[in-house]
Amino acid sequence: MSAPIPTERPRGRHAAPTPADDFLIPDASIYDVLFGDLTDDELRATAIIDGPSGAETSYGQLVRQIDLTAGALAARGIRVGSVVGVLCPNVPVFATVFHGILRAGATATTINSLYTAREVANQLRDADAHWLFTVSALLPHAAEAAVEVGIPKAQVIVIDGADGHISLADLLAEGREAPDVQFDPAEHLAVLPYSSGTTGKPKGVMLTHRNLVANILQSQSHISLGRDDRVLAVLPFFHIYGMTVLLNYALLQRASLVTVPKFDLPEFLRIVQDTTCTWVFVAPPIAVALAKHPLVNQFDLSSVQVIFSGAAPLDGALARSVQDRLDCIVCQGYGMTETSPVTHAVPTDRTDIDRSAIGLPLSATEARLVDPETGADVAATDPGPSTPGELLIRGPQVMKGYLNNPEATSAALDADGWLHTGDIATVDEQGVYTIVDRLKELIKYKGYQVAPAVLEAVLLSHPQIADAAVIGALDDDGQEIPKAFVVRQPDAALTDSDVMDFVAANVAPHEKVRRVEFIDVIPKSTSGKILRKDLRAGGGH
Template identity: 65%
Template sequence: MFTSPYPDVDIPNVSIYDYLFAGLSDHELDGIALIDGTSGAETTYRALISQVEGVAGALAARDVDTDTVVALLCPNSPAFAAVFHGILRAGATVTTINSLATAEDIEKQLKDSKATWFMTVSPLLTGAKAAAAAIGLADDHLIVLDGADGHPSLRDLLAEAAPPPSVTFDPATHLAVLPYSSGTTGVPKGVMLSHRNLVANVEQSRQLITIESADRVLAFLPFFHIYGMTVLLNLAIKEHATLVTMPKFDFVEFLRIMQDHRCTYVFIAPPVAVGLAKHPLVEQYDISRVRMIFSGAAPLDGALAQAVIDRLGCQLKQGYGMTELSPVSHAVPQTNDDLPLDSVGFTIPNMECRLIDPETGEEIDLPTEGVSAPGELLCRGPNVMLGYLGNDEATRAIMTEDGFLRTGDIATVSSEGVVTIVDRLKELIKYKGYQIAPAELEALLLTHPAIADAAVIGIPGDEGQEVPKAFVVLQAGAELDEAGVMDFVSEHVAPYKKVRRVQFTDAIPKSSAGKILRKDLRAAERVRQD
């Protein structure tokens, strides 16, 4: 077992609202909390707290309480921060929904989370309304933040000026958020994260990810994703920095906002690093104020990282985590420029980790010098989820009896405690930082009348991205081409989940128990590519 070289930190036993907003000085209250990167509109910390409490009061007046789940489907904006923390201030649980989700995806999450209130914005209302109708949610329980006929708006909620409720709960057990994750495999599941989980991970992370109050933090990575929720939204608020929001990613707009709003700290996923390293447009913008770029959500190649550093003259670090860890478990500290750029750095404080040989189950020893043998990374700490909502079987599969979470990723650790992710044991596909569960695509493919069997794996795509490839067995006498398979999938899933390669085959390799042997497909794919 190995731990952090950093000392453990004290984790306050308070709600995430109290942790982030209690006790701000007048100077801090007058600081700028949020800037809408598109319009330039600014929100002070004083105004943000007022909005948070106004939302909480309006929800409480509608009988929203600690037993309520509220769904939130909203791109990054200052309104997201007010509503998200307003729901939590009311004592309710937030289930955040991917802005790219289809009506079918939204309906599934609403049902599974048992959400009884739903907040969204007008550009996403069509899918939201269809999903709400499908589960019988009344129009007055579907709040459209920027306004729509027949639905309450954020302005309506705030105009009521209802006082925030007095709420009591145990931060260690009360659910704050229910983001959805595929874990190490399978379809998305509700990850139960308590207030203590969120508080702990911000407090742990700030020891290595050092945002300062003077920083302007560009926030295009979505707040609905746990990376954006914890490492951008909550961590930046805790440090009283300024968040500059972007509702969706566009490279030109990304560069403009960095320049015009003088951003100093930028969180990215690896695909953005490619553009920063190579795109000629970068030279047309003054982004010289950027002092730090932090990459997460997927592995970042060391050579690519160095190319960004060389071009921009800033620091670049990366970290590692997963939704079930709230999400950060490892990060390269800003103060250390000696670690390999492709490492994910040190274990954060208050965490214990182990490496397990995936073949034998034996624990791999921490080396006295050099680097360990590779093994599956297991993590234990106060940021580990409470479990999967309504799915004890999946919870047992990912958690050990002594409280370690199996990450499904293969790592090494050096004698100094530096961790490097070297392979994936889990079957999830990571495309541009998004999780894609092969089982979900396989289940969809099997609904096509011309398809008898199917399997999906991730393969290397353009610019080093992993993309879904479908292996398809056709029904006898059926006719279907590659384009037909891809078009069918794209009609039913969010754009990032689309199948991008297709191979027809006579049979799908399976174990004696009927489980798809994706490792065999991956091995065959490597041989084919060689």
């Protein structure tokens, strides 16, 4: 690929005071943008730290491994148009494999490490993947899925080695140089992540090299991490949040990425402490632990400067609790798989923005609110926030569409290029957006709309509640009512009446919780979204 060439100057609506009007998108691959201009000092700098062991990989070592992987894959016939599955937790070599696939001109479809063999097979089949990278711990599911979709054993690469399989070490040892590949970054698919599927069957999201390049460059206007930072990567790289904001953006900024293969609170805290992480990207469930768990007090987290939350709404009171406990900045951003993912974020220096807000649109990002019933635009009011409306997004980070699913694509993307997010938001006179709730998750109680996120924020403020979720359930008359699922703090003596009385004292009458069920854990996706469909299936009536 050629060196980056500035080609466009997109303009943004409600843009923050950043160089949005002069925003340039290079006509280049993600590899060229990330690794095409490394200086000698940067080549020697630490790119990735393995959280569990502390082993370090320099930028120079990483780029060499990526090139060798691309060369080995090209020698096996993997090229532009090939799709390669990646079923792997957050380990340093994920970066090697992922970018090696893209460097070879192929498309990576990243797979949830918690998937069953059947779910892995479904994604491989839908994406039309003919090769699969995995690790030995996940090989049983991977092998079963490969057999189901007809991927031969020779094309299942076990990164850390397994009998009868090619390993990453084998590929690197071949010493093959990366191929010279040519493609249009604006059209060629870099990745095929799959949407969460919490409201339906997962769909392949077609994201181009241009989408990924645009989004990491857009993020520079709001996410201020840099070369001196150590960035904790516990959020999975297979998910678009981890892929873009951690794996790609941290490398673009020449930061050091600290990988954590799975979330375990004591190990998570130890790694933050021992590697002196400065930026910690989380989803709200981790923020709850940081705010409430007594174990946090046993670790030195003084290196942490910023906690940045995404993937699901973060309540302002919870954000302030984390901020006060850790003496750091806490802010959040917003995005979707379909937007590569970031569209909004709270800049770390904007202490005037409420912590419950998702912030300002990134450079070159247009955002608007429309009435879900009429489609009419909702305008900001002065003073105070607007009335709620569905958030629509337009910008260079928006997907091409859903793979082989024109019906779903046309339902999400209108003729003018606006992505309909399905999220309900408000905007104030300064262009600051706040998510109210999901369009499909709003509870209709006697004609009133009740937002589960509002009730969940109230519930989480109770000192005896460790976690909570709210759904719409049917009462004895078949009418929808708010039902709370509550996880008690250890040794808490909390009754359903206690919970309902507490909520009633803090919300409008129509918003009161009418039913409570105590459970051991709130089901959530790996990206931190509450799996309300699971709650409905298990006890939604």
